Amino acid sequence: MPIEMPRLGLGTYTDDDQEGRYDAVKTALDVGYRHIDTAQVYENEEYVGAAIADSDVAREDVFLATKTVHHDVPESPGDVRDAIEGCLERLGTNYVDLLYVHWPTGVYDAEAVLGAYQDAHDDGLVEHIGVSNFLPEHLEEAREVLDVPIAAHQFEMHPLLPQDELRADAREHGYWAVAYSPVAQGRVADLDPVVEAADAHDASPYQVALAWLLSKENVAAVPRATGRAHIADNYGARDLELTASEVAAIDAIEDRERLIDPEWAPWN
Template identity: 60%
Template structure:
């Protein structure tokens, strides 16, 4: 799939248990109309995601597939990164992914040791694009000095309670995507009065409002998780919801802040 065709809404596939569900979930999501699927080595579901893709009627060339490796403790040594990348492809059952992310810039991560392996995968055609995840602006600067491949995307948590203004501005300035995970704040954003007010105005769900707000930003895409056909269809319908300036301003005025994924190894906690 051409780089310009990154779908603004994709399917996130993280879950704490029942990894096998993602075979059917992915097949259902593709049947509903999703064309962007995101997974990771540490999710331990790449094999099932790959099987769901194989089960579907969607041609591989019509699907945007992303995965991640180099978690803060997986793999344990930088020299194992090339093998970890190959492992992702093997489990997914593909020759290449559309986007390969560094999952965390902590633990085993060292920009000078790890990023050359991502460049090598890019040059070898194992990934069509390279991305980073959970970085700060300073770490993005550091990585961009080493990466020879263009930085295509940066994936971080983003929703109305964590608007990530600095990282959105950074993505716009440097012309890469910001891909928002947990774009509903694991449900926390759905009970905010401003979000519910906008939802009522448009006869939409709070989830659709949150997704429409996230993707109203230039250079921003979102990957909500969903496991039922109904929620997948509702999420995908957020593409048709057009928020006006008043809606955007109301949601932008929310002053409550909440980070759902707040690991000690997150660089914002250093």
């Protein structure tokens, strides 16, 4: 069975206004979110941590996830422990609930990087170990290296990229498949089955796309949002139950589009 983790979290990636993540996180916690997702490379861990500390929610009630990145930072796998401790320092916490390897590229070496993750777990700095943007062969390699199960795999997933193979691996091995870009950067609002379901439920297309993901076994999602209305709208997906025919109609969408596709990604 997967670890206990709130299935809908707040993603905090942005390419501008990093300080704005403080207000977004505080608002999300006020709305009811208890899962916050960030990363070393987002350069906003300081603001995310400050928002959690300044909120009315106790740290132990927040499922906090971050990621270290190894395609170009740090310069060598030997710096992984420093990267992990740097994340904790910026977040102002002595542990994270989930630490992801951000990309299995560049200087990423499974034994070196995951060995450092395992040590951090054993030392109490990391409650659970996750991976992000892995291919099936990377997942198998990680399982061979780690002494604890993979807790989560975060990757792009939405109605235009349903990721059947990766979701199947999550079900088989009992971990969470965590969707980033879960509303396809707004493109779900142009998909007829999504819009039709939204009209039927008096919901937004974004709520429908998130509810579709949450209807899947072992799937969670971390949509990013700014502003109370947007944050609350996404959170409303938790209470939206799609019919079997609505889920099937979204499943049947044939168009495919990957939005996050750097040249150094493992699938390129």
